[in-house]
Amino acid sequence: MAYDPNNIFAKILGGQIPSVKVYEDDKTFAFMDVMPEADGHVLVIPKEGAENILDLSAAGMAAMMATTQKVAKAVDKALTPDGILLKQYNRAAAGQSVFHVHFHIVPRWEGVPMAPHGKVMVEAAKLEPIAAKIRSEL
């Protein structure tokens, strides 16, 4: 399947769809997942248009991983979770639903179950104060 430049994350990158931004540099963008599996669930995407890690350049992959680590450290400082889950889906059969490659950063607390993947949408007003805390640690 060819990369669709009109996918929802491409539109977020292009500013056609709003997002709650956490971090941006020349190669990557990080923003709050609108269907969070836990408080502080952040998505990290490369600016390069690639469906999944199999299509992404090595440089794009390196940039995405560097930003994932940087933002995960900020999430850890800001929200002090007991653990941090990183995950990433490639193709629909593996659970991918948005076809612009991305990493999920999901903070975890002992005894707090994760919400289901990509099911319950929350308002930007709820995500913004959490994003502000994370941004303050970057």
Ligand code: DGP
């Ligand atoms: P995946 O299955 O890994 O492709 O997950 C896509 C994630 O993206 C899922 O956790 C829900 C989230 N998501 C879907 N649409 C939007 C959107 O328009 N904005 C934001 N911020 N997140 C979205």
